[in-house]
Amino acid sequence: MEAWHRPRFAAQENTPVKLPIVIHTEEDYDRAQQRVEELNAMPDGAEKERELHALAEAMLAFELRRDDADD
Template sequence: MKMPIAVHTEEDYAQAQERVAELSTEPDSKEKDRELEALAEAMLAFELRRDEALS
């Protein structure tokens, strides 16, 4: 079973960005699309929490 993607810290966010860059070099597949979507959702949730904490 795969673990869900979660971004809790700036370090996690940087690692997610690195993974997106890695995935961009891989051939298209449903698995790639699912992982990119999960990364995007996790990164967006982190950005929203961070922005809310700063306001």
């Protein structure tokens, strides 16, 4: 199982499955940045804003942990 998760959609229902976004590695961080780019290319909407907010929080948490480890 991957450490970084983004909401996935259930079969044909377009019902988002809520999973926490957790970033553990630089690779996860890179994928999060790619997802932000994908979302920014999409039309605005509530689900987009929620995912962007969750990504921003997860990315910030990772950056803070990384900075603490560097100190």
